[in-house]
Amino acid sequence: MSTREFIQLFLMCVEAFFVVYMVGYASFLFLSVTVGSSELYAARRRNELKNELENDYYLPVSIIVPAHNEGVTIEATIKSLLALEYKLYEIIVVDDGSTDDTARVVRDGFNMLRVDRPIQRRIACQPERAIYESRQWKVPVTLVMKENGGKADALNMGINVAKYPYFLCIDADSVLQYDSLEKIARPILEDSRTVAVGGAVRPCNGAVIENGHVTRYRMPKNLLASMQVLEYDRSFLASRILFDKFNGNIIISGAFGLFRKSLVIAAGGYDDDTMGEDMELVVKLHVFCRETGTPYRIRYAPDAICWTQVPEKLGDLCKQRRRWHIGLFQSMMKHRNILANPKYGAVSFVSYFYFLLYELFSPYIEIFGVMTMILAYFVDLINVPFMLLFFAIYVVYTAILSLTAFLARIHTIDMKLYFADLIKAVGLCVVEVSCLRFIMAWVRTTALIGYKKKRKTWGRIERQTIEFK
């Protein structure tokens, strides 16, 4: 076999692989966006016809806010939590050894007094330096200052301090919509087997939030942030609603998730050895419940909304995505026994497989595809017009699905869509798919180089004051 024949055979194999890979991806995306959109429209119809739980009972919830050098945003975050239309909750801020004025901002802003509160340490974590409390607000606010140990360690401290049977973790750069706690608690009231619920995370860049209500929503001025709006809508609408149909969600964003405390403690709490502690915990809960025969549901509440700041600088975005990819890698490797394991059913054969192939391996596959094209070009084995057509179809296809997800989200939460924003969304969804995605693929491909050195560190992105009135 000559070299050219060998290359030809190799390229044929690659072509066959990519056809299967892309058909799989396109079908999954189509299925998930269709299921997601129709679920949102059906939920809207259900609400119109009073097919919903009208809350007379409030699940007691401890809100844990882990913070490290969040002096810029922490006050707005706590204010948003105090504005929640919910009756039974407490707020616990865990300052994980900040070197800025995070603790001072919280202490001064909320009139806190130092207390000697005994802590029942049911999950190991770094020791506390001081505890402050205030009862002057709608609900008790607690600040725990502790030795630096990473985000997972801070969350474990929060769980130890929490008084209530359910806890909600949110990021210190996020604000909750006024009804989000009520909405995220509903799946637990609807089905008592529910052990964890994830909410929808939306970029707040461009939004004006007054007392927990979004009074004005525009696409962010910053183009990078606008592209992330489209990306968030696609990913939250798509896979999570579909996976929810078969109890297959293996990720709940660390920015907004509700958990049954006793079960998390029994499973060992957050793992402070991984960067993706949020995903690791959810996968661990699947494993724990299945191994112990505990009936469970892990749900997604698309109408429970948390507004978060997304990076506006490419460097910050790259840092964030690198961190996410390492977290994904660590979680999947740690629980690799799930793969092709019939005991885990659809969690193994659909969710885990999807995340492995289309999230963890996808950047390598995409870069490999580009390199193969270059090789084919040099040996004159590529049909350039067809390649361009294929690429154009790919871009249009994915862009339309992103737009569908974006519009479905806008329609079902009664937001006003400005014409200029629609035009912006149409233009940017093409740019996001054709440019940003490839930059992110490169970032994720190189993410694992030297990742062990970054253990137990907090991701840093430049914060801006959140407009919370």
Add this chain to the structure above:
Amino acid sequence: MGSEVLIYGYGLVCLSMLAFNLIYSLYLRGAGRRTRRRKEHMAAVVVPALSGSRVPEGHTERMADMLRQVKDLLALDDYLQTLPEEIAGEYITRIAGIFPGLAKYYDGRDDMFCAYFSHFVQRWGRYMAGERRKLAQTISLYANKNSLYCRINALKALCTLGDAGVLLDALVYLAAENEEDFPINDKIVVELLLKFEGDSREFIELIWDRFERFPPLHQRALLDYIRFKSGDYSDKMLEILTDTGRDKELRLSAIRYFTRYPDERARTSLLGFVSDKDPANWEYAAIAASALAEYPGEDSVDVLSEAMHSGNWYVRSNSAESLEKLGFRYEDLLGKAAAEDRYAREMLTYRLETRMLNAERDKAKEAAKA
């Protein structure tokens, strides 16, 4: 060529999705206007029937026909809410005869519509006095449908209609059919039952008659309901409290009952729970420690003082709180405990600080009022 067809096929599907979104946008734009018109039309139909001693001839038949459309049921509900309650109620009473038939009609329709019909009955059912029995029997069938919201709305409607027997039958059936598939949170069941508008005494007697037919999760909800409604059932609660074979949650519910309605016959059991040092039984100990605040006496003080040394945070915390309610000052207890036990000392110090924080809160509230 095959892959091209596939790609164009997907492209076409996506364009269809985009078209759907655009059409839906236009539909939503007109939705408000359509709802307003429907409500105006309903008002025009209903207003002539509000005056006089009887509804105009043919009105009842017309409404029976119209309300088969769920959007007209929605419009009627919207319109009635704009009227004073007594006028709206009087109107519903006049046309009440159509609702049993409508209930049967909706039984054959989508669960979502059944749920809405139940919601309507929940809101206006108290004005359908003459038809309650017939309506309740049909709506109890909705409680067995697949949709959770339909079940809950149906149970709420049954609570409004106030027929104890039908409601309990529906609950028994729901529990038996769906113990594995749909364990509705017990707190929801309690909230539902608290809305029962019939004779609660008759309802509670029926609950005791059929108590053993429910699974423990629902039994707990029923006990909680009884606790919220009445303190007249100490004998039966005492049986549950002392029956070691009973589910833990039921016995905990019984402890809460005896916290709300103190009864000397429960004292020995409560003291026993708090004295139990088995870590696996900490929930009994913690809740019984709170209960002992209502049982003054040397024995309670001794047991609570001992529980201040428990390894469990909640047992210590509740014991400290109960001791304060029994007339002890944290400061005195602290002096005694300081030399003995770090756990007790820490908890008492924290309770003192908590009291200070609460005082600050009260001060801030008074200042805000002023």
